[in-house]
Amino acid sequence: MKLTLYSDLGLRLMMYLALRYGQSVTIQEVSERFSISKNHLVKISHQLTKSGLIVSTRGRNGGVKLARSPSEINVENVLRATEDDFNLVECFGEAKNPCVIIGACKLSGVLDNALAAFFAVLRQSTLADLVKEGATFNAALMLEKIPAVRVARS
Numbered sequence: 098m099k100l101t102l103y104s105d106l107g108l109r110l111m112m113y114l115a116l117r118y119g120q121s122v123t124i125q126e127v128s129e130r131f132s133i134s135k136n137h138l139v140k141i142s143h144q145l146t147k148s149g150l151i152v153s154t155r156g157r158n159g160g161v162k163l164a165r166s167p168s169e170i171n172v173e174n175v176l177r178a179t180e181d182d183f184n185l186v187e188c189f190g191e192a193k194n195p196c197v198i199i200g201a202c203k204l205s206g207v208l209d210n211a212l213a214a215f216f217a218v219l220r221q222s223t224l225a226d227l228v229k230e231g232a233t234f235n236a237a238l239m240l241e242k243i244p245a246v247r248v249a250r251s
Contacts (some may be wrong), residue, residue: 098215100180106133107141107179108172108227113238114151115167115224116231121160130238141179148178167224173216175224183212 113127124142142161145151154165160206163170196202228234 098183100176103137103141103142104176104179106131106137107145108175109133110138110141110145110161111150111163111170111175111224112227112234114161114163114235115170118163118167121154121158121162124159125232126160145175145178150174150178163224170224171220172222172224172227173219176219222246 109131113130114122124135124138127133128138142153143150145227146153146161148162150170151161153159153161199205
């Protein structure tokens with residue numbers, strides 16, 4: 098299974114908003130910090146707003162911010178809001194299922210269990226967990242400078 102770029106960018110946006118919890122952040126700012134398309138982020142922020150994970154404010158002082166505390170939003174919430182489906186194989190999809198062994202095959206049960214385990218792990222990780230190392234995260238985005246470590250030469 099591979100998550101879409103849409104979900105990847107959605108997670109990055111949500112992590113950034115977790116770092117700036119309580120503040121309104123512009124899509125332009127996030128776009129510049131991550132060097133990613135503003136147009137993509139606009140679409141993603143619209144979807145996350147519709148799902149109730151972020152709040153969007155228009156106007157001069159507008160922007161986006163988390164709708165709830167970073168500790169109340171888990172990774173599963175974000176992925177369920179940004180991914181269309183989690184059908185690992187075609188027999189997971191009800192509409193088009195040309196598989197002739199559907200009644201006898203045990204694969205779908207195994208994959209169902211694996212997907213349930215995947216979501217159980219994601220459910221345990223919140224946005225707050227993902228940005229615990231805030232100083233390191235900020236430094237990676239060049240928001241703060243981490244002091245250089247001097248190495249003694251021998």
